[in-house]
Amino acid sequence: xxxxxxxxxxxxxxxxxxxxxxxxxxxxxxxxxxxxxxxxxxxxxxxxxxxxxxxxxxxxxxxxxxxxxxxxxxxxxxxxxxxxxxxxxxxxxx
Amino acid sequence: xxxxxxxxxxxxxxxxxxxxxxxxxxxxxxxxxxxxxxxxxxxxxxxxxxxxxxxxxxxxxxxxxxxxxxxxxxxxxxxxxxxxxxxxxxxxxx
DNA sequence: AATTTTGGTTTATTTTATAAACTACTTTAT
DNA sequence: ATAAAGTAGTTTATAAAATAAACCAAAATT
Numbered sequence: 001x002x003x004x005x006x007x008x009x010x011x012x013x014x015x016x017x018x019x020x021x022x023x024x025x026x027x028x029x030x031x032x033x034x035x036x037x038x039x040x041x042x043x044x045x046x047x048x049x050x051x052x053x054x055x056x057x058x059x060x061x062x063x064x065x066x067x068x069x070x071x072x073x074x075x076x077x078x079x080x081x082x083x084x085x086x087x088x089x090x091x092x093x094x
Numbered sequence: 095x096x097x098x099x100x101x102x103x104x105x106x107x108x109x110x111x112x113x114x115x116x117x118x119x120x121x122x123x124x125x126x127x128x129x130x131x132x133x134x135x136x137x138x139x140x141x142x143x144x145x146x147x148x149x150x151x152x153x154x155x156x157x158x159x160x161x162x163x164x165x166x167x168x169x170x171x172x173x174x175x176x177x178x179x180x181x182x183x184x185x186x187x188x
Numbered sequence: 189a190a191t192t193t194t195g196g197t198t199t200a201t202t203t204t205a206t207a208a209a210c211t212a213c214t215t216t217a218t
Numbered sequence: 219a220t221a222a223a224g225t226a227g228t229t230t231a232t233a234a235a236a237t238a239a240a241c242c243a244a245a246a247t248t
Contacts, residue, residue: 001129001131002110002113002129002130002131004106005106007106007203007204010104010106011204011205012098012099012101012104012205013205013206015185016096016185019096019184019185019186029226029227030225030226030227033226035095035096036096037095037096038206039206039207039208040225040226040227040228041206041207041208041209041227041228041229041230042205042206042207043227044226044227044228044229045204045205045206045228045229046205048228064214065213065214065215066213066214066225066226067212067213067225067226067227068226069226069227085186088182088186090113091109091110091113092113092179092182101234101235105235105236106236107236107237123195123196124194124195124196127195132237133237133238133239134194134195134196134197135196135197135198135199135237135238135239135240136236136237136238137196138195138196138197138198139197139198139235139236139237140236142197143235158245159244159245160194160195160244160245161194161195161196161243161244162195163195163196
């Protein structure tokens with residue numbers, strides 16, 4: 001029987017964000033936007049969801065005079081990501 | 095930059111169905127239902143979508159007096175599945 | 189012969205993803 | 219100095235998807 005895939009991670013954009021965050025550890029909003037090719041609005045919404053789930057931590061500061069949003073994956077986020085990947089393997093192994 | 099994930103395959107249920115079909119080559123509706131733990135309605139809808147995309151072939155016959163729906167992955171389906179897995183690797187490789 | 193079960197389909201509802209519009213401020217050009 | 223354009227986002231509206239609920243037709247069971 002196939003395992004459940006965490007719906008919060010089974011979304012192209014959120015998975016992309018998490019995929020980046022798991023390797024870089026912290027990333028700025030604009031960097032995520034570039035890398036994922038998504039619109040700012042979409043990123044904003046998905047970051048909120050990941051944050052509310054406790055998968056990432058969002059910090060709002062300023063770079064000079066401009067707002068700066070920085071994201072960092074949490075322990076829970078790493079765990080969830082790894083569990084998701086493990087479950088996913090079931091689906092894609094030959 | 096992250097690659098696109100075929101939205102038709104990036105769905106838990108459709109991916110599960112394709113994952114089964116790629117290994118067994120043909121499967122009955124009820125078998126898919128059991129293995130995926132999904133409702134009949136949901137399976138019915140998702141099979142139609144996969145079929146319309148040409149990823150699977152659906153055959154309707156009878157087993158004795160009862161209707162029997164049999165599914166088989168197509169060449170295009172195999173190709174799409176493999177492309178999806180390749181793209182996905184980008185997201186989940188450490 | 190009524191009730192339940194099987195094998196589905198269709199329709200309705202909820203959830204999700206995405207895009208469009210907007211806010212607040214900064215930088216650049218006039 | 220001020221209007222126009224750009225940056226960094228958020229909020230709201232719309233479209234698309236997933237899922238569940240309701241339904242149908244025939245078969246099997248009590």
